[in-house]
Amino acid sequence: MGPPLGGVAHHRVRGPRPAHSPHSDITMNRVSNYFDEPQGGGYGDFYAVAGERLWAAVTREEAERIEALLDRTPTPEWMVFHDRVGSRFRVRTSVIRVIIQSTAEQRTADRRLERAREEEEKEDRKPWDD
Secondary structure (H helix, E strand, O other): OOOOOOOOOOOOOOOOOOOOOOOHHHHHHHHHHHHOOOOOOOOOOEEEEEEOOEEEEEOHHHHHHHHHHHHOOOOOOEEEEEOOOOOEEEEEHHHEEEEEEEOHHHHHHHHHHHHHHHHHHHHHOOHHHO
């Protein structure tokens, strides 16, 4: 059986290394290289492809390619696409439920709206609610 949906394989873990392991710093430095932020800081603009046990951030071009595959008649049973950092996904087209645009401006507006909603709820609280 291959790796689960999303291409992430689970491996047996021996347990945590001691805090004084000479390898812990090296491993962390090597791993952190894979998690550098995109240019300009922050997440930037992307499209989220989501569905049954699936979530991937893809470029606009990749989202358009996925949409074109989903619009085909007949729809292919499987598709392959890559997320923004190059991870390869091979999924059944039936598991994709939604493709959502997510820009920095939209996320900023969402956070502003959430803060305003929280402030309204805070104002609505009664002293005995705390």
